[in-house]
Amino acid sequence: MGKGYLALILHAHMPFVRHPEYDEYLEEDWLFESITETYIPLIHVFDSLIEEAIDFRITISLTPPLISMLTDALLQSRYIRYLEKRIELTEKEIKRTEHKPEFNRLARWYYKYFTQARYVYDEKYQRNIVQAFKKFQDMGRLEIITSAATHAFLPLISNNINAIRAQIHIAVNHYKKHFDKKPRGIWLPECAYDQRIDQILKEEEIRFFIMETHGILFASPRPKYGVYAPLYCPSGIAAFGRDGESSKEVWSSTEGYPGDFSYREFYRDIGFDLDYHYIRPYLHGDGKRSNIGIKYYRITGKTDHKEPYSVENALQKAAEHAGNFLHNREKQVEYLAGIIDRKPVIVAPYDAELFGHWWFEGPSWIHFLIRKIAFDQKTISLITPIEYLNLYPDNQISTPSPSSWGYKGYNEYWQNENNDWIYRHLHKAAERMVELAKRYSYANGNSIQNRALNQAARELLLLQSSDWAFIMSTGRMAEYAVKRTKEHIFRFNKLYEDIQSNAIDDLWLSDIESKDTIFPDIDYRIYQ
């Protein structure tokens, strides 16, 4: 009999970026990089584990914008183009590195890496990798949870309860459409919680969400088990708190595993390293150097000098680190089991894109970890939050503290001098949307008015994505985030005015409908 549980939770999200008005668009690469480096490798790990007949449990949140993009035909065909370009480049690379064996070996490895990605994406899953995740869920290995419709930072828009309700309801409907059942859990974007939110989750029959450590620690009354068991909010929804120790080992780029000198160096991409004229055909139209996804060096150390990467050595390190992580969790569970009167659950949530995109060996680390949990010990088992709730349905009732997992633990990263100007517009647009939904509650199904009202809802939702405020804070790419914010504000306000003056511009409406295609089945009446 084991002594405790580990709940691995991966949060997969990308903002809705889709620009059919251009032949190609740099920001669409964010999605393509994540597919190649994170989602396909994870699918590969899960498929391998199933072939190896190893039982496992992982929870993953797939946000509605991510699912929408993964199932969009235009982006799918553009992703194939992205892969084709890389396959072509690796062919050139094999020739170029002919007389440098250590790089030639890597070039061949990358050729295989990209052709395999094409096989998994194009042939095996027919370009729809959401189906792959669904398959793992239907087999009982994966618990897919949802998130807010456009990953809105909910506490910063919660002064309008209809706006929160729409974010949750639309996400739940979207989930049902793709997974043929209701979601049982939700990833609150950025783990951002305030006390107005969980009542809405209750309306949608969601059973649990995840919080940052101090959201649970500062709950009132004082939580008996700290973060090692869930709390029930007064609404009855379970809140699971994040364990810090397991986070740090993986998250931290200095103390954590991803900083090991054997691992692949993220910052030495051939998009920056190779001769400009040679690499130019694989860069974007503006000719700016950017990541291609082929990197030949390992971290090596805190020097500018970098040694060539060795796949074998890196994998060996990943296996060692998986062993170390498991050992630490065993010790943790053994200690906790001694001081609390039930089996503790260690909740370890991570951004999915950390695995593969940032920490290239991350998916392999997960693979090793799951194998080791299955074969090397008996202290802990993998579990999903819902299984833990089924094991321990009786939990303490307590009100969690508002918090987030972002910088400084609250809202600051999304509300500071760089981005606070957005909130007056976000709030006003939500208020206007409610006003429209109430005033035009019976717009005829196929009428232009109905289309305009639905598009207004889409523009509002896209405007509310937490990604824009986040990018404005990071400073890099802030122009794109500002542009998106202003565009959605403009589109929403124009729709608001046109609907009221009964002067909807059909051509313009069709144009924005063809761009902001998220939630084709939306019904604006959710804002009533």
Next chain:
Amino acid sequence: MMLLIQVKFVFCNYLKMLIMDKTIIKEIFLLSIEVIKALGQILWKKMRHFVGFIRDKIFRIIGISQQKEATEQEWGVTGEDIWPSTLETEHEESKEVQQEKKEVQPVYESPFTSEEKQGITDEGALSITAEAPRRREDIEQKYGDGKKKEFAPPPPIPELPEGYKDNRIVLMMRDPSCLFTYWELRQDLIQNVLSTLGPLAQRITLVLRVYIVTGTTFTGNNARRYFDIEVADTTRSRYIHGEPNTSYCIDIGFLSPNGTFRILSRSNTVQTPPVGISEIVDEKWMYSKELYEEGYFSLGPGSEFMFKRVQKDRHKILKEGALSFISSGDFVTSKG
């Protein structure tokens, strides 16, 4: 043309002379051949240009290639990757991009008139994007949706509305020690209030009256205490220092020198979260003393940052809670 006139002039003079010198005849012959050659070349160029023009008119080649070039150039405005890159590579990159941009410059900053520019633009477009677009088109044809796309320069980014003709103030919680408020005031209401103040209206100031309303339902006169913050007329938002586990409400209004406060708008009420563990203990769920007293909890990164902002050590916070939380920023007016 000048050359032609000159040649004609010389030729006529020679004829007039009518001196049958062999060398002169030879020279005349050679000169006429040169003239015919030059004329032929000019004619050929004109014809080629004409044929090209007609072909382009029919297939609309000029229009598409020019627009496409413009689109690609515009990417530079937003074109960089979100994932961080090293400073050196950025530096390197900018040099190359600059170099490339230099080559393309005629497209945008040409001193020529639009008619003259047409020819140059075409050449520029061909020489710069000869490789990349061909590849892209090939692949697009193979895998794309097959539709021919029209490329227009991106529309300008729309400007934000200046206001919504509202009269309101909104209060938000940023963290346990920081509130954010933004407002919009209607000129007609301001004028109404000012007219009731008479001569005092000249000496009033716009203030935020911040009420501490913890544990009460605020009615306007039951606040535990309040403080005023003077704000400039042009300001539209502000950060305000607060304390954990406290409720706030704000009135914005005019304060006259005799202490009269005329409210323009009242905000919603917000409560800051507590920092520290709750003193309330549930008898049914007696907490695990060891768990808390040993300070066993390790914190997620968000919580780590949070604890760093508190002026007490972790053990004390877990046992006693914290009274203050250091928020960054100077609580100055924001850019809104």
